[in-house]
Amino acid sequence: MADQDQDRGQGRNRPVAGGISITNTQGNVTIGDQNTVSYTVQGTEPARDPAQEELLQAIRRLRGDLGGVVASEQTTALDAELSDAEDEIEGTGSAGPGRLTRLRQALTDAGAVTGILASGVAVGQAVAALLGA
Structure with missing residues (x-):
């Protein structure tokens, strides 16, 4: 546990087993242990003349x-x-x-x-x- 706290203090962002991890990937937020975002919309509307x-x-x-x-x-x-x-x-x-x-x-x-x-x-x-x- 001391190693995990020390790792966090050094900015390594290792999740603690059984802990909650919150990440943000360009507007999509995942909450939980080992969750991933499977759908991301990027870009803008098509240009119109x-x-x-x-x-x-x-x-x-x-x-x-x-x-x-x-x-x-x-x-x-x-x-x-x-x-x-x-x-x-x-x-x-x-x-x-x-x-x-x-x-x-x-x-x-x-x-x-x-x-x-x-x-x-x-x-x-x-x-x-x-x-x-």
């Missing part, structure tokens, strides 16, 4: 606005496409051409609603700009 960021903000506004309209099959499908596009942009940094094409079709299908919402027009314009149409 300004056009994708504009689309993401427009999607969020439109999804909020859709909450105030009477739901229909078209608005439900549009909200699902908006949600998927939002997830894709947040996860990868951009919505791919296939996603943008599906989003444009969902906007067209729900045209009676999206045509009167400024946020719907904004999403349509952002999608058209990204698709080059």
